[in-house]
Amino acid sequence: MSTNVAYYIPHKATWPVIGTAGLVTMLAGFANYLNGSSSVGPAFMVAGLVVFIIMLVGWFTLQAHESETGMYNHDVGISYRMGMMWFIFSEIIFFAVFFSTLWYTRNLSVQWLGSGATKELLHSAYQATWPTNGPGDVGGKFEPMSAWGLPFLNTLILLSSGVSCTWAHHGLLAKNRDQLIKGLIVTVALGFLFVMFQAFEYHEAYTSMGLTLGSGVYGSTFFMLTGFHGFHVCVGAIILSVVLFRSWKGHFQPENHFAFEAAAWYWHFVDVVWLGLFVFVYLL
Amino acid sequence: MSAVVAEHDDHHADEHHDHGPAKGLLRWIITTNHKDIGTLYLLFALAMFFVGGAMAMVIRAELFEPGLQFVDPAFFNSMTTMHALVMVFGAVMPAFVGLANWQIPMMIGAPDMALPRMNNMSFWLLVAGVLLLASTLLMETGAPNAGWTFYPPLVLQPITVGKALPFAVFAVHLLGISSIMGAINIIATIFNMRAPSMKMMDMPLFVWTWLITAFLLIAVMPVFAGAVTMLLTDKFFHTSFFNAAGGGDPVLYQHIFWFFGHPEVYIMILPTFGVASTIIPVFARKPLFGYASMVWATGSIAFFSFIVWAHHMFTVGMPMAGELYFMYATMIIAVPTGVKVFNWTATMWKGAMTFETPMLFSIAFVVLFTMGGLTGLMMALAPLDFQYHDTYFIVAHFHYTLVPASIFILMAAGYFWLPKWTGHMYNEKIGQLHFWLSAISVNILFFPQHFLGLAGMPRRIPDYAIQFADWNMVSSIGGFIFGLSQLLFLYIVIDTIRGGTGEKVTAEVWEGSSNHSLEWTLPSPVPYHTWTTPPTVVPTEHVLDSH
Incomplete structure (x- = not known):
């Protein structure tokens, strides 16, 4: 901060809320599955997991790009x-x-x-x-x-x-x-x-x-x-x-x-x- | 995405027109701004305060008279369970994280939190966790009703939880991840983002208490996650962690839970101490008495919180050496806590005091928290606890440490900082009315519960013997007055955001406040981005000793 290159503050992040949605869908599905739902539960689990993985790929790609372009x-x-x-x-x-x-x-x-x-x-x-x-x-x-x-x-x-x-x-x-x-x-x-x-x-x-x-x-x-x-x-x-x-x-x-x-x-x-x-x- | 560019002039309130908030509702979903996220946390906590409060009203209505009046016993137990979970994880903890988000960067001269995207995720995981938990209210088998402590084997019986258990367990996981992310962010912000001229022992006490609280969170949230994971596998995957037939032990769950649970109560009280230590000097117009001793007291309370957990379990069956050790260790906590209470009192001694609403709530906190602390000392004595255990005496004790302590200080913080955040002054008359109604009714509500507990009334039961009727009615009346009084606070928050008294507030808001802490040197309302260049001069009034 005392240096001339400023501390990078990102704006408008979309990945966190996408990741959260994926995670909670997956867990709600898992809970339903444990309670005996054999169709809705697993479907939610898979859908949530896919969204969560997309979030991981997207967010980390963004971070890697920012790092390599010298923003940090x-x-x-x-x-x-x-x-x-x-x-x-x-x-x-x-x-x-x-x-x-x-x-x-x-x-x-x-x-x-x-x-x-x-x-x-x-x-x-x-x-x-x-x-x-x-x-x-x-x-x-x-x-x-x-x-x-x-x-x-x-x-x-x-x-x-x-x-x-x-x-x-x-x-x-x-x-x-x-x-x-x-x-x-x-x-x-x-x-x-x-x-x-x-x-x-x-x-x-x-x-x-x-x-x-x-x-x-x-x-x-x-x-x-x-x-x-x-x-x-x-x-x-x-x-x-x-x-x-x-x-x-x-x-x-x-x-x-x-x-x-x-x-x-x-x-x-x-x-x-x-x-x-x-x-x-x-x-x- | 664009970087905040450091401006090379001395004016610290730079407006960044190119990246202000996004337009419309989307702003609140994708924001990384510490002030936006702080607002989200605070509003969510306020909403949950009323949800949890409504559950408390159900409990007090049912207990107004002996016999079963309004709700069936299973639902009553759901209400006690959910009231606790919602208030702890949905109201008090998020409210303090909201204050941390707003205040810590402004108090230490940082442009934002250290990890802004993760900050956004912390908030939404909290919402997701609470929604997952609340969804059990709509299930035909009802919400969890074995108590917020989830003790096995009760919690594993089909009748007590129905289908709620896995949802509650995963809610705890999400809330845990949220808390850990928030805590990591706070630690990185305090260590790495302070203005270069601010040393650790210059930091406002609110920042210090939150730093120590953040370590507590990282150290105990995984413990709770582990405990409920074992409940889940015992229920659904045939493990025997808490099943004596398989070589396990249900008491083990209680040890693990309270290893989390005791530091957890300090997670709710340490930031309370921090806010009180911030407000009292301003209205006493004196430096905080004994700054260094406050820091050390906070640290030692945090340390002791890890080695006293089994005082929650005196009656459960422990070797005698364990009973004695946990009894003496617990009583030691009274020493650093006493240091704090005496320091607040000494700060007020011979001060030029004024009694605006934040100060009224803070003084009530010092008095009533001490009450809760003294009953805590009574229960620390193992032989006495055998009488108090699981009675309304315990309920009275921890409500005194949470309602007129944590909640009162959260109210005080609202009155103290709302003018800074919004640029508007709240209505002092209504504020004082809110204080007096709250302070009187909270005692009508909880004080009689001491008598009920000493006379033997058990907690978490929807019905009671006839001799407990009078004090229960008094307590319920206090509860209804307290609950209704809080609507005044809701009114004041909305009114202040929309313009308040119309009075233009200064940067300082409170006389001399800019000598105490950095946020009062910023304009009111504070701009969207602050401290894009760090301040060069740091107020040190709060670290001066008063003698």
Whole structure:
């Protein structure tokens, strides 16, 4: 602001209200679907999703264009970085809720179910061990997921993708476009490979281990944590694909590449959440 | 799309004829201007205040006499649930976001909010969320009626929510996204858009309290989103988070909810403190007493809000160590809150006070909020809370901290800043009438509820034992007077926008106000774009100590 290039204030934005309309249509449709509407509900969901995707494409195309035509000064860049940083913070809190749920269940409530008067009066046969599907044996017999198969491989994949992402960033800073693009291709490929393995692991759980979302509190916490994480990996990989496309089009300069930074931050955040999952969901 | 060009002259009220507001109704849909969006938030909040108020009138009408008179019990419970949700998420929070939108850029010398397009989306997501929630009122199974806290297993029973649950859950998601976007915008604006000459410890206290509130929002809205997501999967996707048969625990929901819920009540009170700290010095014609201690008190209240949540759950079953810890931790909050109350009092001490409507509401706030705070201290004592829990004593307590505190201060803010925003003076006589009617009736409404609660009347029940009849009737009469009195405020808002008393207001509006904060150095009404070049001199009266 104290510089000569003014802080860019856009006027007359149409994408936000379009995106809102898409989002609320999608959610209203989903709610109707959950209430048993098999025709109107899904139709609204799809229509809303399409509008929402159109909004994302339109809004981000506009932002990329404005960025490349030099409309953002240094201060605008700082606002965007703060925005991304605190958005990721809110996401960390969202995951913290489910990690806390896992901690509370394992260390407190399951112990309470299996001790004292609760155990004696209600279900004396129940052994409070982890993993558990509770005194009601909800969801039937299941086998817990081991850490040393696909999950360990997925850990290596995500860690390597973090390295390749940083390698691409170094390429960007050194004006080595070849390294930038190669690094991003590797990162995106590893991201989608992770998702594929995760899908394979879910398939295995449902078909041959008896482990489902309904397998008591173990199944609930396992699928909720890994599911939300998998969704975030998908989103991150899509963001990185867009960044790859823009790199290939010649966007980004060493001093102006907020979109790359934001995508990289997001990717590292997804990476760190996975390490938490590997330790607390699979390993311990 | 065109950039706002920085003008290189000292006149700060540049008119930008090439990009003023769009024509017609479309202006309000696609606007990115912080003043337009502030107006949208405030008008929406005012509308929701009357919607939520109408629900409260239904509740008080039903409770006027013992027995079932007007509505069936399920609808009564829908009214208590929806009244709370509409007032918290539709009225009080959006009203403060509206004030933030209007005031923060003007107070810190910024041309607009840091992320103007996202600002627009925050508002429309709020409207979408409230509409999704309100749509359940029209469903044959009715609106949610298990209380605004959505406790399982009650909320998961078919009879209590019918088809409303997924709509309520998604409404919470949308409101959460809206709040988080708004909070991020406020943080980026305060950190990144301040006039270069304004240091953090020069900022008006309203800006400080909103900065801290924004952090609270980002830290707890995802928690609420996570909690209701688990309700949704427990109901529709066979999970067992809150189902003991599957190894889960319904009490876990209460822990998660109140980890959100307790900071949430400070989200509604911290900006209240900020506005009070802005108004009282102006009418006392003195600097705010203890500016730095106000900032630190706000920060410590925010910190403590994260570590006291289970005082909402003393009777639910907790280890003794938990009861003791949450009891003592809660009582500590009285210290920074006391600092604030004494600072406001000291600001008024020996001041050349005048008692215009904003000041009347602010003084009533200091007195009546202290009342609500003291009953809060009573309930912080775990053994006493066993008697108060889920009675009308609780209802009286939190209404004292919300109605004559948050709502009164929102009224005060309206009277204080409407002349600045519109360039017109409101009718002081009607304003004072509105104040006295509100201040007297709010006590007739809520004070007897203390007696009812201590005598054992439970909350959220449409009928009651005969011995509670007299005070319920008194309370309902107070409620009807309070509700009707608010129509005066609606009249004043419309009248002021349309010209008010016809008196031409100055840039300062209130004597000496430009020594306190930057917005009073701008013309009244404020131009569509302000501070396209940042101010070079920042008023510092509010940071001077009075001794």
